[in-house]
Amino acid sequence: MFGDFETRWGKVLFYVLITVFVLMTISPLLWMAKMALVSPAELDVYPPKILPESLDFTSFKTIFGDARFRSALVNTVVIAGFTTVICLSVGSIAAYALARLKFGLRGPVLSMILAVAFFPAVAIIAPLFLQFTNWGIVNTYQSMIIPDVLFALPLTVYLLVAYFRELPLDIEEAAKVDGASPMQAFFRVTLPLSIPGVVTTGLLCFIFAATEFLFANTFAFDSSTQPVTVIIPQFATQYRTDYGAQAAASMVVTIPLTILVLAFQRRIVSGLTAGAVK
Amino acid sequence: MTTRKVGKHRSAMGRREFLRLSGAGIAGSALLSACSGFGGEEEASGSGKVIMSHGPDPVLEGLLKKQLEDFNAQHKGEIEAIFRPMGEDYFDQLRTQFQAGGGDIDVISGDVIWPAQFGANGWIDDLSDRFTEEMQGAYLEGPLGANQYQDAVYGVPWFTDLGMLYYRADLLKQSGFSNAPATYDELFSMAEKVQSDAGVRHGHVFQGSNYEGGVVNGLEFIWAHGGDALDTEDPTQVIIDSPESAAGLETYRGTVEAGITPEAIVTFTEPECDAAFRNGDAVFMRNWPYVYGMLLAGDAEIKLNQVGVAPLPAGEGESEGFSALGGWNLFINATSDVKDEAWELIKFLTTPEAVKFRAIEGSYLSALQETYEDQEVLDQAPVYEVAGQVTDQIRPRPVSPFYGDMTLEMAEEFNNSLKGETSPEDAVATLQESMQGIIDQGTS
Amino acid sequence: MTESATGVDTKPRAPGGLVRGTLRTLRNEFTDKERRLGYILVTPAIAIILAIALFPLLYAIWLSLQEIIINQSSSFVGFQNYVDMIQDPDFHSALINTTVFTVLSVSLELVLGMAIALALNRAFKGRGIARATALAPWAFPPAIAAVMWRLMFQDQVGGGILAYLIRSSGIYTHPILGSDSALIVAAVLVDVWKTTPFMALLLLAGLQVIPQEVYEASRVDGATSWQQFWRVTLPLVRPAMLVALLFRTLDAWRVYDLLWVMGNRQLNSLSVYVYNGVKISQLDFSLGNAAAVFVFLSSIAIAFLFIKVLGTRAVD
Incomplete structure (x- = not known):
């Protein structure tokens, strides 16, 4: 596609394209960093200047001085953490059954779980809201964790089935020959061997729940439960949208997520593509 | 609903209880009736x-x-x-x-x-x-x-x-004007002259975005020209489809056509306005009193002694302008x-x-x-x-239990009209129908 | 998605035997230890899906057949809400916006993603860095990406760098956030920024399993790189591509957070229409539920199209 990589011009063109791609990808992040790190006065200057002229941490002081933002960070971690734990517990046993055990409805069950990935979340917000009202759990962590688990489940099962299938069957068989039940084989052999896969899957679950917006925007109505995705777009006072604070808060949230993703990038890529290419 | 009887200690219990129950799965959540989240500055x-x-x-x-x-x-x-x-x-x-x-x-x-x-x-x-x-x-x-x-x-x-007209008293004086404009006609001509004399980017800025502030500004233009949204005697009757209301929206859009207001006004909310004004980029600005407090703080390009504040101008043939009530x-x-x-x-x-x-x-x-x-x-x-x-x-803006639905319609039509996508006559006719429809549906 | 049931014996039998056979199979399903364990292990997952997806969906369908004014009244009206919805100009704009957004973003992501995947499929210096960069935007919460880009598209303010560059280059001189069509294009750009790299990685995985010999064989036959791409690469990467396309299309079709925040609540899409109906308006609750059911059915239709017509297979 990229012509003759072997010729010199081909090579130059190729590197130019790659550089453009990398720049396009990261320049918005750099602009955000600039917005977060300049003084409030510089934020208002029009026309905008590409390079920052001041270095100022007012925006960071604003967000960390704001109890709503601090609690939103905690809320996000709690919601995403519980979603991950529940999803992994429910998903790993289901995935094991689907990868290893033969039962009649295996195919339909797998299809049903994966079909949830196609389910439009917005279709059920009204019924869920009414149901959660009855249960008295609107504006609690559960009101977000419950639907988050549902929508993180297909990804979890998809990834774990792929991981479990990759494990050699004979170790498990050996355990069974030694008298272990299928459950014992799962907990003693399969699960320990697939720790890397489970961790990666958990990370993706966590990212999914931490970036969720629709349910949080629907079910959480004050700072005791709202996660960062809901708080940041509202970084405003009665009259002013605080652009600097929005930029700073976005940085605080996305940098750890990005670092996590980069640290696990090889595993994430191989996990996500494992099923797709077979 | 989260019960009100949860005291400090109960609340902490609730959280522990939650940890335990959520481990038990979804069924557990249904049993939970009291679990407030983190971040309670209040107990x-x-x-x-x-x-x-x-x-x-x-x-x-x-x-x-x-x-x-x-x-x-x-x-x-x-x-x-x-x-x-x-x-x-x-x-x-x-x-x-x-x-x-x-x-x-x-x-x-x-x-x-x-x-x-x-x-x-x-x-x-x-x-x-x-x-x-x-x-x-x-x-x-x-x-x-x-x-x-x-x-x-x-x-x-x-x-x-309440809405007020902020103006650059220093620039007006330089261009030979001693008073704030009493009518929109005066505001237009003053803005044009000062803009060219002093090289200021914008003549007049206000909140024109598709949101509640846009409704306030649109209504102020309509009121200034003698129009109104609901009949004050019988608030179930929409009366916005009138030549006066259309004239109001005509002037609204006119600010952009005359070149005293940037086209970007259709996305402006309060902060874009006050940023432009405090940065010295606007001659006139419609805004709330909070800007006065900001100018008082004195850290902006423009100082309080360069600024005057006046009531909002009147439309053609009217004696006074009106300001929307906020608060x-x-x-x-x-x-x-x-x-x-x-x-x-x-x-x-x-x-x-x-x-x-x-x-x-x-x-x-x-x-x-x-x-x-x-x-x-x-x-x-x-x-x-x-x-x-x-x-x-x-x-006041229209008083109705269905204001929440009505205001979305007004925000959109006023904004379309400000963009020049809908003529003032069409905008008020559309609003007449949709707002009356909301009232009728709600009271049926 | 399309895996057929493996355990149940479905060979045709004599009518009487069919019943007995099925019964025997059924009994067998629950007496056999391994099979029973299988069912026990998937039960929690299935219970979650039934309780949190299926039951609410049925509830939404039921709600969509009522005329409900919040806090006031409700009555059964049959399909009236669907009729009202189809006549609502806001629904039309939601449908058009969603379609335009989906078609534009998914096709751009496919073309760009393929180009990047082909590039990354070569060994070159800095490939690791390029691949790592590709993943960075993917971890961004869409709502926060939207906040960030909205700021850059804001006209006449200090943070609005893109608006300024676009305006001064003369590409588009009107306020971007002030026009629905410009906003959609802007939202497509954000989606492309956020998702193309991910699309590229999925395609890259597809490319990497194509054996090198296939390319060599076609080169011996004298094919140009261009011909090689169309005749060899594309057919072989097609299965992976279709899966990626299916997911991206359905994601774009139900887009909510990006448009909601980018458009500061004013940009209509199907999901925004539903949300406005069921959460914002006092009067349009039923209309919103009808639209919710519509979003569900149209998603099914899209998935069906991909699976049955194009032959997408999400599961081996």
């Missing part, structure tokens, strides 16, 4: 604890904290008031809370456009028995009227807000079980002294008549002088 309420909420406003929040401390000291052992800050989507949050069964906030601060909707739904209490007519007599008519709906009074005015009121949640305590708090926050404190410390406009004659306030909060001149030119 829920037992008897005598009054939770009060307000939208984001750091300056006011600071003043309020001080006032609540005083209140709590006065009522030590009996009542404890706790403040809960809410986000920019305060209205949606409140409504969600009401629909989910009432919520746990006792004293709700609310925008002037909410009483009809909240009251008609039975979400907030009619305060007629507590807020006597004698007490009501001390208030300015506009802010008080905003709380009255169908023989009931749902709230006590807390502070008020906040205090309501009592219908599901509160500490209503007497809540009322004590409301009384405390609306005494002349409390109002004066917020006026002097934060330039917040009082809804009490007497504050505008208080020399101490006039000296220390100069914005009162200007505001005093316009208090009888304030008008």
Whole structure:
């Protein structure tokens, strides 16, 4: 596609394209960093200047001085953490059954779980809201964790089935020959061997729940439960949208997520593509 | 709903309980009835604890904290008031809370456009028995009227807000004008002259985006030209389809066509306006009194002594302009079980002294008549002088329990009209139909 | 998605035997230890899906057949809400916006993603860095990406760098956030920024399993790189591509957070229409539920199209 990589011009063109791609990808992040790190006065200057002229941490002081933002960070971690734990517990046993055990409805069950990935979340917000009202759990962590688990489940099962299938069957068989039940084989052999896969899957679950917006925007109505995705777009006072604070808060949230993703990038890529290419 | 009886220790239990139960899976969650999340600067309420909420406003929040401390000291052992800050989507949050069964906030601060909707739904209490007519007599008519709906009074005015015309007095003088414009015609010609004399980027800026502020600005242009949205005698009748209203929107769009207002005005909200003005990029600006406070702080490019403030101009053939009423009121949640305590708090926050404190410390406009004659306030909060001149030119936005649905229609049509995508005549005709439809559907 | 049931014996039998056979199979399903364990292990997952997806969906369908005014009244009206919805101009704009957004973003992401995947499929210096960069935007919460980009598209303010560059280059001189069509294009750009790299990685995985010999064989036959791409690469990467396309299309079709925040609540899409109906309006609750059911059915239709017509296989 990229012509003759072997010729010199081909090579130059190729590197130019790659550089453009990398720049396009990261320049918005750099602009955000600039917005977060300049003084409030510089934020208002029009026309905008590409390079920052001041270095100022007012925006960071604003967000960390704001109890709503601090609690939103905690809320996000709690919601995403519980979603991950529940999803992994429910998903790993289901995935094991689907990868290893033969039962009649295996195919339909797998299809049903994966079909949830196609389910439009917005279709059920009204019924869920009414149901959660009855249960008295609107504006609690559960009101977000419950639907988050549902929508993180297909990804979890998809990834774990792929991981479990990759494990050699004979170790498990050996355990069974030694008298272990299928459950014992799962907990003693399969699960320990697939720790890397489970961790990666958990990370993706966590990212999914931490970036969720629709349910949080629907079910959480004050700072005791709202996660960062809901708080940041509202970084405003009665009259002013605080652009600097929005930029700073976005940085605080996305940098750890990005670092996590980069640290696990090889595993994430191989996990996500494992099923797709077979 | 999260029960109100969860005390400090119960709340912590609730969280532990949650940890345990969530491990047990989804079924567990259904059993949970009380689990407040993290971040409780307040420890829920037992008897005598009054939770009060307000939208984001750091300056006011600071003043309020001080006032609540005083209140709590006065009522030590009996009542404890706790403040809960809410986000920019305060209205949606409140409504969600009401629909989910009432919520746990006792004293709700609310925008002037909410009483009809909240009251008609039975979400907030009619305060007629507590807020006597004698007490009501001390208030300015506009802010008080905003709380009255169908023989009931749902709230006590807390502070008020109104639209004003800020102008660059220094530049106007340089170009040979001695007074602020009284009409839009004058504003247009002054803006054009000053823009070219002094090389200022924008002549006039206001809030034209597709949002509540755009509704306020659009209505102000319509009122200035003698039009209105609802019949004041019979608020179930929409009367926006009139030549006067169309003339208002004509001038609205005219600002862009004349080149005194940037095309980007269709995305401007308050901060874009005040940023432009404080940066010296605008000759005129329609905005709320808060900008005065910002200029007073003195860290902007433009200083207070370069700026004048005046009532909004009148349209062609009219004698005066009108400013939309803004501001906040205090309501009592219908599901509160500490209503007497809540009322004590409301009384405390609306005494002349409390109002004066917020006026002097934060330039917040009082809804009490007497504050505008208080020399101490006039000296220390100069914005009162200007505001005093316009208090009888304030008008409320349409009072209706379906204002929430109507305002979305107005926001969109005013914005389309400002963009030049819809003619003023079409815009008001469309609104006539859609707004009447909302009222008819809602009252059927 | 399309895996057929493996355990149940479905060979045709004599009518009487069919019943007996099925019964025997059924009994067998629950007496056999391994099979029973299988069912026990998937039960929690299935219970979650039934309780949190299926039951609410049925509830939404039921709600969509009622005329409900919040806090006031409700009555059964049959399909009236669907009729009202189809006549609502806001629904039309939601449908058009969603379609335009989906078609534009998914096709751009496919073309760009393929180009990047082909590039990354070569060994070159800095490939690791390029691949790592590709993943960075993917971890961004869409709502926060929207906040960030909205700021850059804001006209006449200090943060609005893109608006300024676009305006001064003369590409588009009107306020971007002030026009629905410009906003959609802007939202497509954000989506492309956020998702193309991910699309590229999925395609890259597809490319990497194509054996090198296939390329060599076609080169011996004298095919140009261009011909090679169309005749060899594309057919072989097609299965992976279709899966990626299916997911991206359905994601774009139900987009909510990006448009909600980018458009500051004013940009209509199907999901925004539903949300406005059920959460914002006092009067349009039923209309919103009808639209919710519509979003569900149209998603099914799209998935069906991909699976049955194009032969997408999400599961081996």
